[in-house]
Amino acid sequence: MSTATQDVKISVHHLTRVEGHGNIVVDVRKGKVEKCEWHVPEAPRFFEAMIRGRHYTEVGRITSRICGICSVGHTLASLKATEAALGIQISEQTFKLRELLKHAENFDSHILHVYFLAAPDLLGVPSVFPLVATHGPVVARALRLKRLGHEWGSLLGGRTTHPTKAVPGGFSSLPTRKELSELKAKMLAAIPDLEETLKTVAALAPKFPAFDRPTEYIALASDKAYAVYDGDIQSCMPDGKKQRYKVADYRKVTNEFMTPLSTAKYCKNKLDSYAAGALARFNNNYDLLHPEAKKVAQALGMKPVCGNPYLNTAAQVIEIVHTFHDSLRIVDELIASGIKDEQPVKPTKYATGAGAVEVPRGILFHEYSYDKDGMCTGGDCIIPTNQNHANIQKDFDKLLPEMLAGGKSEKQIELAMEMLVRAYDPCISCSTHYLDVKFV
Amino acid sequence: MARPKVAFFDFTCCEGCQIEFTNYGDAAFLELIKHVDVVEFREAMSEKTKDPIDIALIEGSFSREADRPRLEEIRKRAKIVIAYGQCATTGGINALKNHTTDYKKCVYGKDAEMPHLDSQKALPVDAAIKVDYKAFGCPVNKYEVLQIVSHLLHGKEPVIPTYPVCVECKRRETVCRYQEGDHCLGQVARAGCGAPCPADGIPCEACRGFADSPNEPALEKALRSAGLPERRAKEKSRMFTANQRSDSK
Numbered sequence: 286m287s288t289a290t291q292d293v294k295i296s297v298h299h300l301t302r303v304e305g306h307g308n309i310v311v312d313v314r315k316g317k318v319e320k321c322e323w324h325v326p327e328a329p330r331f332f333e334a335m336i337r338g339r340h341y342t343e344v345g346r347i348t349s350r351i352c353g354i355c356s357v358g359h360t361l362a363s364l365k366a367t368e369a370a371l372g373i374q375i376s377e378q379t380f381k382l383r384e385l386l387k388h389a390e391n392f393d394s395h396i397l398h399v400y401f402l403a404a405p406d407l408l409g410v411p412s413v414f415p416l417v418a419t420h421g422p423v424v425a426r427a428l429r430l431k432r433l434g435h436e437w438g439s440l441l442g443g444r445t446t447h448p449t450k451a452v453p454g455g456f457s458s459l460p461t462r463k464e465l466s467e468l469k470a471k472m473l474a475a476i477p478d479l480e481e482t483l484k485t486v487a488a489l490a491p492k493f494p495a496f497d498r499p500t501e502y503i504a505l506a507s508d509k510a511y512a513v514y515d516g517d518i519q520s521c522m523p524d525g526k527k528q529r530y531k532v533a534d535y536r537k538v539t540n541e542f543m544t545p546l547s548t549a550k551y552c553k554n555k556l557d558s559y560a561a562g563a564l565a566r567f568n569n570n571y572d573l574l575h576p577e578a579k580k581v582a583q584a585l586g587m588k589p590v591c592g593n594p595y596l597n598t599a600a601q602v603i604e605i606v607h608t609f610h611d612s613l614r615i616v617d618e619l620i621a622s623g624i625k626d627e628q629p630v631k632p633t634k635y636a637t638g639a640g641a642v643e644v645p646r647g648i649l650f651h652e653y654s655y656d657k658d659g660m661c662t663g664g665d666c667i668i669p670t671n672q673n674h675a676n677i678q679k680d681f682d683k684l685l686p687e688m689l690a691g692g693k694s695e696k697q698i699e700l701a702m703e704m705l706v707r708a709y710d711p712c713i714s715c716s717t718h719y720l721d722v723k724f725v
Numbered sequence: 726m727a728r729p730k731v732a733f734f735d736f737t738c739c740e741g742c743q744i745e746f747t748n749y750g751d752a753a754f755l756e757l758i759k760h761v762d763v764v765e766f767r768e769a770m771s772e773k774t775k776d777p778i779d780i781a782l783i784e785g786s787f788s789r790e791a792d793r794p795r796l797e798e799i800r801k802r803a804k805i806v807i808a809y810g811q812c813a814t815t816g817g818i819n820a821l822k823n824h825t826t827d828y829k830k831c832v833y834g835k836d837a838e839m840p841h842l843d844s845q846k847a848l849p850v851d852a853a854i855k856v857d858y859k860a861f862g863c864p865v866n867k868y869e870v871l872q873i874v875s876h877l878l879h880g881k882e883p884v885i886p887t888y889p890v891c892v893e894c895k896r897r898e899t900v901c902r903y904q905e906g907d908h909c910l911g912q913v914a915r916a917g918c919g920a921p922c923p924a925d926g927i928p929c930e931a932c933r934g935f936a937d938s939p940n941e942p943a944l945e946k947a948l949r950s951a952g953l954p955e956r957r958a959k960e961k962s963r964m965f966t967a968n969q970r971s972d973s974k
């Protein structure tokens with residue numbers, strides 16, 4: 286029987302294969318959508334309250350703990366905000382090392398998402414564990430690449446979960462030229478694994494659902510590079526029209542508002558919602574991708590402005606390649622120039638400052654204020670997953686009627702909605718536990 | 726123990742300790758899953774089970790009364806419960822808000838009293854259920870977790886350090902942070918990490934909580950002698966030890 290006139294009840298409680306908790310609730314009666322909701326019931330953690338009264342050297346260590354997957358990004362956004370507030374100008378060497386650390390996190394997290402969280406859907410299995418028996422070499426390859434990302438980030442940050450060495454003004458300890466050469470050798474040795482990854486993804490690409498809902502895409506942007514560590518805020522509209530904003534003006538872009546559907550706040554800029562993440566970066570900054578990454582985009586048939594949110598996972602694969610090659614460039618430059626023994630730069634003032642970086646899931650903002658003793662008086666953190674909530678809801682609003690009209694079964698609809706949420710690679714435990722799917 | 730059924734559960738946390746499991750690389754990870762059956766792990770798998778579990782690994786603090794039944798249900802199903810990571814073992818970073826009363830208002834303003842924003846003091850898992858073993862750290866030391874599981878598989882009792890990080894600094898011949906004109910919490914912090922931070926030029930923040938019997942007044946004195954103002958010296962250790970301090974409420 287077609288679902289066009291059917292009842293559909295979906296209730297996904299604590300969606301799996303995402304970080305944190307979230308729910309989906311759908312109620313369709315005789316083909317009419319009564320309810321189609323993306324729920325965000327969070328266990329609040331109150332980081333913005335916890336940083337009050339802590340010294341500026343501790344703030345990044347605390348807010349790093351907002352997220353275990355993006356903790357490098359939280360650390361870097363935090364350091365940038367603190368440095369803006371304290372009038373600290375970092376050196377060119379620190380800038381390069383931080384770019385390299387940021388790349389490591391995006392590589393590491395994208396590998397995790399593509400292989401462990403998204404691929405099981407494309408292969409029709411519930412998790413990576415059954416794949417150990419059926420696709421052993423693929424799982425081993427995924428774990429090798431994950432390990433590379435971890436070792437690459439650890440060399441610069443001390444460790445990748447809550448990095449230790451990145452501190453306000455620079456690094457507490459620097460990698461040696463020898464260690465950078467060893468990293469380069471490890472990266473070069475991983476090229477066959479990377480090539481096999483592209484083959485695997487290309488073979489699975491036809492399984493990405495066809496769905497199109499172009500929206501506003503927000504990402505960091507710079508004239509110099511495919512921005513991940515530094516840049517202004519940029520909006521890209523469905524027609525490709527772009528506009529830039531200063532990071533310090535992030536509130537004018539995020540425009541947080543409350544909704545009865547969610548305990549997490551929603552964000553919007555020019556439209557009712559916007560998207561952040563790999564696809565938003567791809568749509569904003571395509572021209573600055575490494576040529577090798579552009580080749581992958583062409584092989585996957587992707588060009589900006591791409592309006593299929595499921596292809597955020599494909600954009601992550603393109604970014605894996607970009608990140609890898611851009612990092613080889615940075616490593617080569619650092620090896621050529623040598624590592625100078627630099628002490629972290631000291632504060633020149635105590636005021637308020639904002640910082641932004643691109644974490645795997647999109648643009649991340651931190652802002653702090655400090656008193657004359659360098660003690661934090663308050664702050665604000667806006668994470669990418671929160672910025673994506675409204676957009677996920679709008680995608681649901683278009684997807685469900687399309688699937689009902691297409692006569693899809695309840696199971697197919699449920700999977701498509703779960704896959705859609707997973708495509709955004711949400712990081713729900715980022716101070717916001719938000720995902721429960723209920724078919725009521 | 727014959728091929729135990731292992732399940733992972735998370736409460737109020739950042740899930741970083743789970744992520745550490747993916748950082749073993751292919752050799753250790755594939756070897757580990759030869760010896761255990763992972764039967765539930767929401768972040769990585771859609772499979773779920775209602776069967777008894779041999780080892781339940783719990784991450785995250787107990788910060789909402791609403792989470793108590795879920796914890797009790799896990800305890801009923803599991804032969805062994807391991808709290809892993811600082812949130813689960815001591816309340817961790819989440820407990821940093823416990824000494825304040827205005828945290829809800831600070832973050833949510835006029836919406837602070839909405840029922841879904843319910844939050845109590847962040848407490849360790851053993852505030853709600855009996856815990857058999859604790860793996861400390863923020864994040865957890867992944868090799869220590871591997872060792873605990875391995876010991877259990879071999880019928881041995883896991884040994885968790887009770888002495889301070891200073892012992893490990895001395896072992897690796899790291900120059901003391903105080904000698905460098907800095908400050909540090911190594912003298913009161915629980916060891917087991919191998920003291921990587923002071924070796925990297927950063928003071929220890931006691932991310933594994935307090936060692937047994939920490940002398941808090943002496944710590945404060947040491948921090949003041951290192952140049953920290955009184956207020957900072959008093960507050961310094963709270964970051965990861967909020968529930969272990971003598972002034973914990």
